[in-house]
Amino acid sequence: MQQVGKPVTGKEFIGRGKELALLMEYMKMGQSVVLVAPRRFGKTSLVLEALSRLKKQNYYTAFVDVFTNPTLDLLSKAITEEVLKNHKLHKHFISAKNSATAMVQNIKLKAVLDDFQFIIGFADPSKNQWELLAESIDFVDAFGKKHKTKMICAYDEFGDIKKFDPKGDLVKLFRSKIQQQSNTTYIFSGSYETVMQNMFVSSKAPFYRLARIIHLEYMEKGVLVANLAKKSKELEIKLSAKYIEEIVGLCQCHPYYSQLAFQQLVLFNTLNGRIPDLGELTEYLLSAEKDYLEKVWEDISNNREYVHTLVTIAENGQNIYKRLKPKNINVARATKKLEGMGLLFRDDVKGYYISDPLLQIWIKNNI
Known part of the structure; x- marks a missing residue:
């Protein structure tokens, strides 16, 4: 299969060796982590x-x-289900969560309900959603x-919480809990x-100071080149080492686009009987x-400063302050x-550059 866009684990997971080792060591130390990347x-x-692996x-x-899970109800249910998965009880919870009677009569759930009575509240439409969420957050630690x-x-x-929590009450609830x-270590991405x-x-x-920050960069070039070479060999598609490196270069070692490029290459080859040029x-x-x-x-086109800044950087990331000066752009604000x-x-060498290589090409071609 040449499916792209879904998370991968196990044999399909490639690269990120340093980041994976660092993340796991922090978890074992009990140090929570914030993972940031586009x-x-x-x-x-x-x-x-x-x-x-853990x-x-x-x-x-x-x-x-x-x-x-962009509502209090969905979020609290998702948290509870994930915790119950550790004892393979999540399916019982899902099937019985709309009926208190069904929950109580479920033999496998009964032992959990004896210790965590709040779970029955999911079957009660009048139950306060904030209380359920608060108890779900506590459940994560208490179950372990x-x-x-x-x-x-x-x-x-995790940053998407801001979208349905404009006043910050939900963030405060998570913090207080x-x-x-x-007993619990957290990863917030x-x-x-x-x-x-x-x-x-x-x-x-x-x-503040709850977690260590890890920034994900582009993938290692060698890892992507080796992976695409392996895939082409498995599919008996003859690609030169130079061509594979050109694909990775086109995608600027972007993990998703490198895999998408190979998928589209396979598609082109199937439909046209030959390898596409770059x-x-x-x-x-x-x-x-x-x-x-x-x-x-x-999403950004209504902001004049964003538009001019991105168009200028798509051409070249050097000397953008000088080049944007005639347009009366607050470059520092826009770039930040x-x-x-x-x-x-x-x-430090390239200056500013657009993180999405295809977006850069698209801007050059269309704007």
Whole structure:
């Protein structure tokens, strides 16, 4: 299969050796971590691989995707289900959660209910959702303590909490609960650097000094080249070493785009009976990502400073202050905001550059 876009673990997980080792050591030390990178940089795969390995070392684990659970009800249910997975009770909870009678009569759930009565509240429509969520957050730590096992809990896209918690009450609830826990270590991952810094790094942040920050960079070139060479050999597609390196170079070692490029190469070869040249492959990539790229641009296009800054950097990341001066752009403000959104990176040699290589090409071609 040449499927891309979904998290991978096990044999499909490649690279990130240093980041994985660092993340796991922090977990074993009981040190919570914040993992920051733009979307599709492999954060979720890294977290799931770490949890998978830690589970084999007899840790309890929980993985909660905040992005797909954007209400108090969904979030509290997701947390509880993930904790129950450690005893393979989540399916019983899912099937019985709408009926208190069904829960009480479920023999496998009964032992848990005796210790954690709050779970019955999921079957009560009148139950206060904030109370349920608060008890679910406590459940993460208490369940591990009850069974004398350390818990590792990951909240993926944790920054998305801000989207349905404009006043910050939910963040305060998490902080008040987590800072009292002693048996659980947390991984918080997020795509928006500004949001995550405001939550964890700033001296006024609610989670100030709670966690260590790990920034994910692009993948190692050698790892991607070796992986694509292996895949092409398995599919009996003859690709020169130079061509494979050109693919990785086109994608600038971006983990998602490198895999997508190979998928589109296979598709082109199947439909046309030959390997695409680099220009043809680029067009296939742009076509595959058209909706996504247009949505990214739509989200920032109403801001004049963002538009001019990105267009200028797409051409060249050097001397942007001088080049944007005639347009009366506050470059410092624009670049800081765009970095915080995960759209820009900065390098001492290259200057500023767009983190998404296809977005850079798309801007050059269309704007």
